[in-house]
Amino acid sequence: MISTLKVERAIKDxxxxxxxRIIGVSRQTINAIEKKKYVPSTVLALKIARYFxxxxxxxxxxxxxx
Amino acid sequence: MFYFCVKYTLxxxxxxxxxxxxxxxxxxxxxxxxxxxxxxxxxNDHQTLTYVVNIYYKNVFFDIVTTVLVAGILAGALLVVFxxxxxxxxxxxxLRLSSFGWAILINYLILFFCNLLFYGWSFLNIIAVxxxxxxxxxxxxxxxxxxxxKRS
Numbered sequence: 001m002i003s004t005l006k007v008e009r010a011i012k013d014x015x016x017x018x019x020x021r022i023i024g025v026s027r028q029t030i031n032a033i034e035k036k037k038y039v040p041s042t043v044l045a046l047k048i049a050r051y052f053x054x055x056x057x058x059x060x061x062x063x064x065x066x
Numbered sequence: 067m068f069y070f071c072v073k074y075t076l077x078x079x080x081x082x083x084x085x086x087x088x089x090x091x092x093x094x095x096x097x098x099x100x101x102x103x104x105x106x107x108x109x110n111d112h113q114t115l116t117y118v119v120n121i122y123y124k125n126v127f128f129d130i131v132t133t134v135l136v137a138g139i140l141a142g143a144l145l146v147v148f149x150x151x152x153x154x155x156x157x158x159x160x161l162r163l164s165s166f167g168w169a170i171l172i173n174y175l176i177l178f179f180c181n182l183l184f185y186g187w188s189f190l191n192i193i194a195v196x197x198x199x200x201x202x203x204x205x206x207x208x209x210x211x212x213x214x215x216k217r218s
Contacts, residue, residue, distance in 0.1 A: 028215040029157035037215075038157050 002061045006034045008052050023047050087149040095142025102135040106195075136197070143201040151212070161211045169204035 009019060016034075020027045025044065032038035040048070040060075049056040151158050173196070180192045 025155040026151070026153040026158060028212070029155050032157055032215055038160065041156050044156060 001036070001039055001066060002063055003033055003036065004059055004061075005030070005048065008054070008059055009034075012052065019048075019051070022051060081148060082154070083145070083149040085150050085152055085154075087145050088151075091142050091145025091147075091149060093142075094138055095146055098135050098138030098142055102139055105131065105135065139198055140201075143198065143205065146205055147201055147208075157215075158212075161208060161215070165204050165208040165211060168207050169200055172203050173200045 009016070016027050016030045020030045023030075023044070024047075029038065029040075029044075033040055045056050045060055049059055052059060176199070177192075177196055180189065184192055
């Protein structure tokens with residue numbers, strides 16, 4: 001899965017810590033998603049998308065091998 | 067009250083205690099583990115026999131120090147393992163599950179090879195230690211993964 005979370009975060013100029021606090025997860029979770037070590041659940045993906053006011057597909061996309 | 071607690075935990079489908087129990091667990095676990103290792107390694111033969119009246123055996127002599135230390139290690143380790151992190155979320159849950167799998171696998175692999183390599187009383191000694199190793203391997207693995215994901 002491709003994740004543009006880091007880019008979106010840079011556009012909004014918000015740290016991992018702040019984003020994690022707003023969404024209600026730990027900072028490790030945001031970090032793991034950005035590092036492609038963790039695929040978020042649908043609920044978490046929707047929450048992230050809602051914060052950035054974008055559809056989920058704008059932040060998380062399928063890769064060819066998925 | 068107890069009924070509601072059980073119902074709540076089953077509904078949330080995770081059997082985890084609040085975060086504050088983790089600290090209590092560490093406070094019980096560490097001294098019991100250190101004393102237990104000391105007793106096991108150094109003063110293995112010296113037993114403080116205590117006399118109790120037991121309904122099943124009428125009367126028994128048993129080593130009260132060992133009993134207390136084993137109870138302490140198990141209670142402490144269980145509290146550490148089954149209490150929440152400060153911020154419990156789905157990623158932590160994933161780490162938790164993968165650590166459980168890892169701990170059980172490693173534990174039984176070691177037991178498998180020990181079964182082939184050690185016999186008699188020495189194998190019995192290994193089984194005695196094996197009572198705790200699943201929980202201890204879990205604690206080590208889970209905290210290692212947690213620290214590693216915090217750093218990067």
